[in-house]
Amino acid sequence: xxxxxxxxxxxxxxxxxxxxxxxxxxxxxxxxxxxxxxxxxxxxxxxxxxxxxxxxxxxxxxxxxxxxxxxxxxxxxxxxxxxxxxxxxxxxxxxxxxxxxxxxxxxxxxxxxxxxxxxxxxxxxxxxxxxxxxxxxxxxxxxxxxxxxxxxxxxxxxxxxxxxxx
Amino acid sequence: xxxxxxxxxxxxxxxxxxxxxxxxxxxxxxxxxxxxxxxxxxxxxxxxxxxxxxxxxxxxxxxxxxxxxxxxxxxxxxxxxxxxxxxxxxxxxxxxxxxxxxxxxxxxxxxxxxxxxxxxxxxxxxxxxxxxxxxxxxxxxxxxxxxxxxxxxxxxxxxxxxxxxxxxxxxxxxxxxxxxxxxxxxxxxxxxxxxxxxxxxxxxxxxxxxxxxxxxxxxxxxxxxxxxxxxxxxxxxxxxxxxxxxxxxxxxxxxxx
Numbered sequence: 001x002x003x004x005x006x007x008x009x010x011x012x013x014x015x016x017x018x019x020x021x022x023x024x025x026x027x028x029x030x031x032x033x034x035x036x037x038x039x040x041x042x043x044x045x046x047x048x049x050x051x052x053x054x055x056x057x058x059x060x061x062x063x064x065x066x067x068x069x070x071x072x073x074x075x076x077x078x079x080x081x082x083x084x085x086x087x088x089x090x091x092x093x094x095x096x097x098x099x100x101x102x103x104x105x106x107x108x109x110x111x112x113x114x115x116x117x118x119x120x121x122x123x124x125x126x127x128x129x130x131x132x133x134x135x136x137x138x139x140x141x142x143x144x145x146x147x148x149x150x151x152x153x154x155x156x157x158x159x160x161x162x163x164x165x166x
Numbered sequence: 167x168x169x170x171x172x173x174x175x176x177x178x179x180x181x182x183x184x185x186x187x188x189x190x191x192x193x194x195x196x197x198x199x200x201x202x203x204x205x206x207x208x209x210x211x212x213x214x215x216x217x218x219x220x221x222x223x224x225x226x227x228x229x230x231x232x233x234x235x236x237x238x239x240x241x242x243x244x245x246x247x248x249x250x251x252x253x254x255x256x257x258x259x260x261x262x263x264x265x266x267x268x269x270x271x272x273x274x275x276x277x278x279x280x281x282x283x284x285x286x287x288x289x290x291x292x293x294x295x296x297x298x299x300x301x302x303x304x305x306x307x308x309x310x311x312x313x314x315x316x317x318x319x320x321x322x323x324x325x326x327x328x329x330x331x332x333x334x335x336x337x338x339x340x341x342x343x344x345x346x347x348x349x350x351x352x353x354x355x356x357x358x359x360x361x362x363x364x365x366x367x368x369x370x371x372x373x374x375x376x377x378x379x380x381x382x383x384x385x386x387x388x389x390x391x392x393x394x395x396x397x398x399x400x401x402x403x404x405x406x407x408x409x410x411x412x413x414x415x416x417x418x419x420x421x422x423x
Binding site: 004005007008009011012013015016019020029032033036037040099100103114115117118119121123124139142143146149150153154 | 173174177178180181183205208209212213215216217219220221223224225226228229231232233235236405406407408
């Protein structure tokens with residue numbers, strides 16, 4: 001299989017990560033598109049035989065950092081996140097939204113580590129290589145991300161969920 | 167006595183990254199430390215919720231604009247395979263991205279060919295998951311199958327040989343089409359992935375079209391018209407590039423220069 005074909009095969013995973021990283025669908029797909037375009041022009045820099053997924057996610061990370069730096073819009077750190085327009089109708093929609101908000105409120109660098117570990121199921125070593133940070137930093141960011149997310153989720157009284165009427 | 171349990175151990179426990187013995191040691195430690203156990207359990211739940219929230223994105227159809235980000239290569243490859251191919255993307259497929267999940271995206275049904283593509287996609291979705299009855303007549307009776315379908319469609323049909331691209335004939339069946347009988351051939355690769363070829367003989371046009379691509383739900387379809395014959399090749403399980411590759415092989419046999 002060619003690298004290009006493998007890139008195509010990785011698109012759904014890029015989209016999943018991007019959706020969790022930036023929240024809304026259109027912005028996430030913009031990020032994926034920028035990533036693919038950049039990966040395509042930089043493909044000669046990819047060393048054959050090495051982990052293409054890690055390389056591609058590194059590209060995405062760099063593109064994302066640049067985009068955030070350029071706009072400062074994506075990285076919502078406050079409560080004013082626009083409501084996410086589309087989300088499958090689920091009984092636990094409120095819970096899902098809380099989770100999405102929680103993710104959005106994590107510091108960007110912690111969010112990236114948590115998502116790569118959880119969604120991509122990367123080893124800590126792979127995360128370190130993908131993000132270009134020491135493994136100790138991976139561990140401390142992961143630990144803090146989980147801790148923060150947990151206290152945010154706990155902040156939501158469980159009863160509130162029972163009030164959801166479909 | 168094993169090493170003291172660290173925060174690193176606990177994180178790795180959540181992620182299933184511990185060797186089995188260490189895992190058992192951590193589990194034992196957690197049993198004696200209910201507060202930490204509760205915390206670790208909530209980490210695990212968060213991970214689960216994250217996955218169940220975002221994993222569905224994997225199943226969403228990939229927008230054309232993302233595939234097209236790799237377009238320079240695709241175009242080059244196309245040119246290498248066959249100079250005659252013009253890849254026209256159906257507008258309907260683009261519009262369809264707005265819809266999600268299992269909802270069927272409406273291909274713009276403004277002409278007979280795209281209606282055919284749509285019917286082909288439905289036929290594919292209907293028959294390709296069949297385990298026991300995927301076809302009416304199996305490939306072991308290929309001559310009979312082709313003769314029978316040719317007779318019903320009133321034209322000499324051929325079941326293209328797709329072994330060069332990794333697919334062998336499973337068999338075929340007769341289907342009701344828009345205006346009359348339609349032939350449906352099914353192929354399968356050795357990994358079990360199926361593609362189906364839908365053949366009409368009543369397009370009633372004297373023109374030929376280039377390849378067009380449409381997508382219905384998760385089924386991708388390449389289709390083309392050659393005079394009275396209309397062909398649509400569908401699959402839900404392979405990439406557009408791979409499907410195009412199979413479509414090229416079929417086209418070359420069905421429409422020899």
